[in-house]
Amino acid sequence: MQILPPATPEDVQLTRDGRLRHFLDIKGLSKSLLTEILDTADNFRGIGDAQVKKVPLLRGRTVVNLFFENSTRTRATFELAAKRLSADVLNLDISASSASKGETLRDTLFNLEAMQADAFVVRHSDSGAAHFIASQVTPNVAIINAGDGRHAHPTQAMLDMLTIRRHKGAFEALKVAIVGDILHSRVARSQIHALKTLGAGEVRVVAPNTLLPTDIESMGARVFTDLKKGLEDVDVVIMLRLQKERMDGALLPSESEYYRYYGLTRETLSYAHPEAVVMHPGPINRGVEIESSVADGPRSLILDQVTNGIAVRMAVMSMAVSGQTQQNAA
Amino acid sequence: MQILPPATPEDVQLTRDGRLRHFLDIKGLSKSLLTEILDTADNFRGIGDAQVKKVPLLRGRTVVNLFFENSTRTRATFELAAKRLSADVLNLDISASSASKGETLRDTLFNLEAMQADAFVVRHSDSGAAHFIASQVTPNVAIINAGDGRHAHPTQAMLDMLTIRRHKGAFEALKVAIVGDILHSRVARSQIHALKTLGAGEVRVVAPNTLLPTDIESMGARVFTDLKKGLEDVDVVIMLRLQKERMDGALLPSESEYYRYYGLTRETLSYAHPEAVVMHPGPINRGVEIESSVADGPRSLILDQVTNGIAVRMAVMSMAVSGQTQQNAA
Amino acid sequence: MQILPPATPEDVQLTRDGRLRHFLDIKGLSKSLLTEILDTADNFRGIGDAQVKKVPLLRGRTVVNLFFENSTRTRATFELAAKRLSADVLNLDISASSASKGETLRDTLFNLEAMQADAFVVRHSDSGAAHFIASQVTPNVAIINAGDGRHAHPTQAMLDMLTIRRHKGAFEALKVAIVGDILHSRVARSQIHALKTLGAGEVRVVAPNTLLPTDIESMGARVFTDLKKGLEDVDVVIMLRLQKERMDGALLPSESEYYRYYGLTRETLSYAHPEAVVMHPGPINRGVEIESSVADGPRSLILDQVTNGIAVRMAVMSMAVSGQTQQNAA
Numbered sequence: 001m002q003i004l005p006p007a008t009p010e011d012v013q014l015t016r017d018g019r020l021r022h023f024l025d026i027k028g029l030s031k032s033l034l035t036e037i038l039d040t041a042d043n044f045r046g047i048g049d050a051q052v053k054k055v056p057l058l059r060g061r062t063v064v065n066l067f068f069e070n071s072t073r074t075r076a077t078f079e080l081a082a083k084r085l086s087a088d089v090l091n092l093d094i095s096a097s098s099a100s101k102g103e104t105l106r107d108t109l110f111n112l113e114a115m116q117a118d119a120f121v122v123r124h125s126d127s128g129a130a131h132f133i134a135s136q137v138t139p140n141v142a143i144i145n146a147g148d149g150r151h152a153h154p155t156q157a158m159l160d161m162l163t164i165r166r167h168k169g170a171f172e173a174l175k176v177a178i179v180g181d182i183l184h185s186r187v188a189r190s191q192i193h194a195l196k197t198l199g200a201g202e203v204r205v206v207a208p209n210t211l212l213p214t215d216i217e218s219m220g221a222r223v224f225t226d227l228k229k230g231l232e233d234v235d236v237v238i239m240l241r242l243q244k245e246r247m248d249g250a251l252l253p254s255e256s257e258y259y260r261y262y263g264l265t266r267e268t269l270s271y272a273h274p275e276a277v278v279m280h281p282g283p284i285n286r287g288v289e290i291e292s293s294v295a296d297g298p299r300s301l302i303l304d305q306v307t308n309g310i311a312v313r314m315a316v317m318s319m320a321v322s323g324q325t326q327q328n329a330a
Numbered sequence: 331m332q333i334l335p336p337a338t339p340e341d342v343q344l345t346r347d348g349r350l351r352h353f354l355d356i357k358g359l360s361k362s363l364l365t366e367i368l369d370t371a372d373n374f375r376g377i378g379d380a381q382v383k384k385v386p387l388l389r390g391r392t393v394v395n396l397f398f399e400n401s402t403r404t405r406a407t408f409e410l411a412a413k414r415l416s417a418d419v420l421n422l423d424i425s426a427s428s429a430s431k432g433e434t435l436r437d438t439l440f441n442l443e444a445m446q447a448d449a450f451v452v453r454h455s456d457s458g459a460a461h462f463i464a465s466q467v468t469p470n471v472a473i474i475n476a477g478d479g480r481h482a483h484p485t486q487a488m489l490d491m492l493t494i495r496r497h498k499g500a501f502e503a504l505k506v507a508i509v510g511d512i513l514h515s516r517v518a519r520s521q522i523h524a525l526k527t528l529g530a531g532e533v534r535v536v537a538p539n540t541l542l543p544t545d546i547e548s549m550g551a552r553v554f555t556d557l558k559k560g561l562e563d564v565d566v567v568i569m570l571r572l573q574k575e576r577m578d579g580a581l582l583p584s585e586s587e588y589y590r591y592y593g594l595t596r597e598t599l600s601y602a603h604p605e606a607v608v609m610h611p612g613p614i615n616r617g618v619e620i621e622s623s624v625a626d627g628p629r630s631l632i633l634d635q636v637t638n639g640i641a642v643r644m645a646v647m648s649m650a651v652s653g654q655t656q657q658n659a660a
Numbered sequence: 661m662q663i664l665p666p667a668t669p670e671d672v673q674l675t676r677d678g679r680l681r682h683f684l685d686i687k688g689l690s691k692s693l694l695t696e697i698l699d700t701a702d703n704f705r706g707i708g709d710a711q712v713k714k715v716p717l718l719r720g721r722t723v724v725n726l727f728f729e730n731s732t733r734t735r736a737t738f739e740l741a742a743k744r745l746s747a748d749v750l751n752l753d754i755s756a757s758s759a760s761k762g763e764t765l766r767d768t769l770f771n772l773e774a775m776q777a778d779a780f781v782v783r784h785s786d787s788g789a790a791h792f793i794a795s796q797v798t799p800n801v802a803i804i805n806a807g808d809g810r811h812a813h814p815t816q817a818m819l820d821m822l823t824i825r826r827h828k829g830a831f832e833a834l835k836v837a838i839v840g841d842i843l844h845s846r847v848a849r850s851q852i853h854a855l856k857t858l859g860a861g862e863v864r865v866v867a868p869n870t871l872l873p874t875d876i877e878s879m880g881a882r883v884f885t886d887l888k889k890g891l892e893d894v895d896v897v898i899m900l901r902l903q904k905e906r907m908d909g910a911l912l913p914s915e916s917e918y919y920r921y922y923g924l925t926r927e928t929l930s931y932a933h934p935e936a937v938v939m940h941p942g943p944i945n946r947g948v949e950i951e952s953s954v955a956d957g958p959r960s961l962i963l964d965q966v967t968n969g970i971a972v973r974m975a976v977m978s979m980a981v982s983g984q985t986q987q988n989a990a
Contacts, residue, residue, distance in 0.1 A: 052720030060382030306774035390712030444966035
């Protein structure tokens, strides 16, 4: 399947009066909208700590987890987020179902729309898939991008932003370094967009030349190929997962050599600001990207990111369904 | 597994005072009962358009999707229908589970009944499986047939009837043509029974001789082997899916030859009544049974059928559980 | 994975004031606590017979079914039990998910804990797995053991106790025989602990020498290798499932020879007390452990065990989550 994103993907995400109706990409969203997402998610964080972790915001609504690419962990967080909003959840593994009966993607989408779903959470190995789907099923279904190819993973970026804000406060004063396989990372692209939009003081990427995309500086990030220099005085270190399954061997000599030059250890972390925090989208490869004592140490926010992920997903689902509904009623 | 339907399968579906307690087959159900199903489903259609698509009719009840044959699409519609009735839903893929531990079908059923399930939605590749199961688990569990072998697919037929009635009104005035692989189609058998019971003016089947069952005229349908003659002046065209997986090559020379003689195109559709509507149970094989411009055109009701399918499934599940419960209380 | 249970596993299950906080093993639980579980389950039995089989005890709570070993039947009973407590349920097949991304078990657990799950229902092929997990995720998550290796299957034992008590009353007067593959049975170990703790008059195990563990007499059971002598005058016969998949051929000549010496038939059952009841954890192997006419006969409680299983699982889940919560609040 060849999928091309439409010409101006950012417009598709917003209602005419600028509210969220799909959540596809950080790019194209304003600082005030990202801040609204963070504020909403902050409220949901409180609910997660309560015994009754449920609000009736999406009661009677149907959320379909439409996973064209397997990801138990991401699917689980979206499923929990939808259930805590009181939605009914339908999990569909599309590759395993209609494909075998020869149905086209568009027919599958139209069928699910006809079942009166309110939101699709879409995970796909093709870049642009979520935009394509949003362009097809508008105006009835809110699309949430749960990761599309190398393109974007905006809920991951927003849970990172929530984690940073809850621990470090205002973005303006912060130096943030993103370390690892920038080239293959939809997470890194979304993080850079989010950090720039929210006004982070300085955004750095740290990677070997072979794992850097060519357009990276145009996104507003400072590029480092030396880890120690890249970490110097930063407030936040975001490690990326080494996407072994997406890399071919030629780009990288070996895991142990990668770890030697780009692994986050107590020693390399000492170059960062003394109060720097450490983040990672998980699942972590211990001893490949990060030393266990750092991952499990007092400056690690890795598990807090998971908790924040539920809250952010509750926020974008409820906001997009609400925006979509209001747009249709107008 | 050899399963033989009991002698008078129609009686099994009804309580002593004639209410629905299982939904196994259109055959044996009266015009007034089918009309009650359509009226109930019409009410649920309204709920599907609301923001809170939920009614508490089956709250605290347990619906088990018992799929011995894989069908993501049908399973999804039943799952959504049950959840919109506020039931708890348990999805079981039986082939993959107890079979491997050597449990017999009867033991599996008795175990699920002992878990105090209120309804089983049964999909099975053997004709008569739903009747067999209904004869075993009576009186505690309402059985809904979600397709059994070549025998019946009654919820599909009733969603088709709902779609016809909503668009064309009274059945008496209507000429309806069912086109395609009648021989292998449980859908066609159920449709013919439903149309005859509801008093459709004329029911036609259109197929090559090799795809016609021998008993078809005894069911009250007029038989055509020529598509254009079969479509002449009809108000409703129901295309069937070419069940490639159920056919052996000998019955049909090729897909393209089938399309040439039995495919619904703008040209062949022109033989029907100018306001004829087009239906298909899906998933459609574009360019095999139907031309894309017809499937996506203004006279196509294909996606409306999907929406009506949820409403019909809500109707038969709530009616059968209610009838079963009342029978047991009596 | 090598998992060693901690030194005093029983302590881990209780709060400081002796309430249940995990349910891992019958061993270490007092008679009064087991009786509280049975009393609570008895109350839930009544709910299962009602039309609305639901109580709001775990509303807004999240129960994760964490199955490292496939078991559709056990998973289904826990899923239904959790839903009837109004919990949100997440089903995770762990072997198929994070393993492929190289995540360690501990990281998986910490991630699920960070998603603010309230309880994990754990099934694992390694003895001690549930204890290990309980030692890791304390104090935030209540662990329910749904079967670990050859070690324990405590909810099965408690549903058996509930079934016995509901049909036979006080344990003190009862002679109970457990028949079959004691050696490989986590069920038998848990049953013996439960019967001894609840004060059963006499506990017997009946098996060929090759299927008896060496420590069996130290658990307080009388050992018989002759079925007829072992059944003499007993009030309760508990047949075990022949764990074909866990046995190597050397221990047993053939199924038919096993049946001849250890199968429960009308004839061998006649040696028991005339009002003896027959139980089996299921799924049953007809003609291997038990004659069909006995399994389906008037003295069989096999299906009642299934119904009681839902009630017992509701009881231990609600008690453990409540105990865990109170411990944390203290």
